[in-house]
Amino acid sequence: MNRECDKELCPVCGEGHLAEHQDECEVEYRGRSERLPSVYSRCDVCGVEQTTAAQARRNKRETLAFRKHVDGLLTGQELRDLRERLAINQKQAAALFGGGPVAFSKYENDEVAQSEAMDRLLRLADAMPEVVLTWLRDYAGLPxxxxxxxxxxxxxxxxxxxxxxxxxxxxxxxxxxxxxxxxxxxxxxxxxxxxxxxxxxxxx
Structure with a gap:
């Protein structure tokens, strides 16, 4: 993969432009290994390779999603699918399940891993939505x-x-x-x- 990063100038030589590339890197975690996509930028003049802050966040999300999978936790995409099945938005999910106002945005973007207790509660709500959501609304004092x-x-x-x-x-x-x-x-x-x-x- 190779695409221009909005014609961003190279901060090293100041002459070339950065082009985004994607390779794969092997990540090991708890005895499991997997090749994950890794993005970075390369200058078309001096050839220096570097990772922007946005690219570093993307790489971190890929790694955390892999670790969640190994730990038996729902990945960000699985969490998003589950929340949508419950027909609630991220703000409502945070009010019902806890974790803070932006918790589900971070969970679903694989920026933060949910706890095992939170993961079990979410799976239970997915299996018994009418019962569990009613109890959680009572617990949180929500209508x-x-x-x-x-x-x-x-x-x-x-x-x-x-x-x-x-x-x-x-x-x-x-x-x-x-x-x-x-x-x-x-x-x-x-x-x-x-x-x-x-x-x-x-x-x-």
Whole structure:
């Protein structure tokens, strides 16, 4: 690959222009190796090779995406696809899942790797979107699609115990992988006069 970088002058000789090139470099991580694309610029007069700040960011993103894959985490593109399946934008995703106002922009551009707990929560939301997003809206104090915030209670049934409480009960256990397996979850609407429970979901 070889293309002009907007006729940018070479900062070394001041005469030539920089042309972008792309090669492949082998990256090793945790016993895995893969050849990843690597971009850089070369002066058409003095021949000096250099990497601009923008090119360095692109190379870093390629490397981080590879590391995410090796670690079993969702890559930036997979995160973007997941968020779009949930029909929420990046700002809404940050409000629901946490991480800060620009977290999902960084996750999806492979600038930052999400934690394992965040990754599990996202995968769970993808598998059970209606249930998990409702709980997360309760936990964050956000309104539902109709613009109404309803306080709900949940019964979380663990193999050895049962806990009843608000959305925080469920969210507090999400980070514990061992606690999630085999859990039965029942949601009830506090506004219902009969206090009836919603559908039951089993995880694990």
């Amino acid at each position: 539902d699609e109709a613009g109404v915030h309803v306080s709900r209670t949940y019964t979380v049934e663990f193999p050895q115990s049962t806990v009843t409480g608000g959305a925080d009960v469920w969210c507090d256990f999400l980070a514990e992988e061992s606690a999630v397996e085999g859990v039965m979850l029942r949601s009830g609407n506090a506004a219902n006069e009969d206090g009836s429970d919603g559908p039951v979901s089993v995880i694990g």
